[in-house]
Amino acid sequence: MKISEMLRVYFIMGSNNCTGDPLEVLESALKGGITLFQLREKGANAKTGKKKKELALKMKELCHRYEVPFVVNDDVSLALEIEADGIHVGQDDEPVSEIKEKCPERMIIGVSATNGQEAVEAVKDGADYIGVGPIFSTDTKVDAKKPIGLEGVSRIRKLVGDIPMVAIGGIKAVHASDIIDAGADGVSVITAISAAASPEAAAREIKEKIGE
Numbered sequence: 033m034k035i036s037e038m039l040r041v042y043f044i045m046g047s048n049n050c051t052g053d054p055l056e057v058l059e060s061a062l063k064g065g066i067t068l069f070q071l072r073e074k075g076a077n078a079k080t081g082k083k084k085k086e087l088a089l090k091m092k093e094l095c096h097r098y099e100v101p102f103v104v105n106d107d108v109s110l111a112l113e114i115e116a117d118g119i120h121v122g123q124d125d126e127p128v129s130e131i132k133e134k135c136p137e138r139m140i141i142g143v144s145a146t147n148g149q150e151a152v153e154a155v156k157d158g159a160d161y162i163g164v165g166p167i168f169s170t171d172t173k174v175d176a177k178k179p180i181g182l183e184g185v186s187r188i189r190k191l192v193g194d195i196p197m198v199a200i201g202g203i204k205a206v207h208a209s210d211i212i213d214a215g216a217d218g219v220s221v222i223t224a225i226s227a228a229a230s231p232e233a234a235a236r237e238i239k240e241k242i243g244e
């Protein structure tokens with residue numbers, strides 16, 4: 033599958049984003065048709081060390097049962113240790129040049145960009161995809177920058193050519209088609225799926241709105 037297709041419905045979650053069992057939430061989202069998953073352990077209840085590795089391995093196995101690639105946020109060592117399919121890093125994380133030296137070619141490298149300049153740099157550095165945002169305001173990321181809106185998505189698309197690009201931040205199903213029309217290949221969400229009464233139904237709704 034092409035990376036641009038993997039990005040259609042990109043679900044991100046850590047154990048702190050759901051009240052119940054994160055594996056149950058993930059399996060429900062997989063049944064609803066998510067196309068990529070990222071483990072992002074942050075916040076007070078986030079698992080660390082051995083517990084994080086155990087959760088990551090279980091999540092990777094679950095994703096693979098549904099033929100969905102598994103990405104680790106921030107933690108390059110963990111991604112390598114458990115042979116994840118990808119790693120996602122932001123502007124304050126390990127630089128892409130260092131990651132490329134350590135990681136096998138098959139590993140997908142995603143980079144966050146909050147503006148056009150960061151997006152262009154990420155492409156130059158050799159990112160396989162970029163995650164742009166926040167698009168709308170969000171309570172999920174405490175250090176989120178100012179929202180760039182749909183206009184920001186169109187502007188960045190014009191600057192970066194055809195690199196696979198996903199939009200993130202405050203996105204709900206109702207926004208999905210506008211975000212694709214603005215030039216993103218997909219939408220990335222945390223709350224819209226992890227906090228839904230039915231993650232399966234929430235994922236399916238986003239997928240339908242994207243039209244795939």
Ligand SMILES: Cc1ncc(COP(=O)(O)OP(=O)(O)O)c(N)n1
Nearest residue numbers: 105106120121122123144163200220
């Ligand atoms: C797909 C995607 N896009 C952006 C981000 C944000 O990454 P980053 O800026 O490193 O912030 P944290 O997620 O680490 O708080 C992401 N994780 N995924």
Ligand SMILES: Cc1ncsc1CCOP(=O)(O)O
Nearest residue numbers: 170172173201202221222223
């Ligand atoms: C990780 C991240 N990066 C930019 S905004 C954001 C949080 C997205 O979470 P939500 O979908 O709940 O707004």
Ligand SMILES: [Mg+2]
Nearest residue numbers: 106121122125
């Ligand atoms: Mg990060």
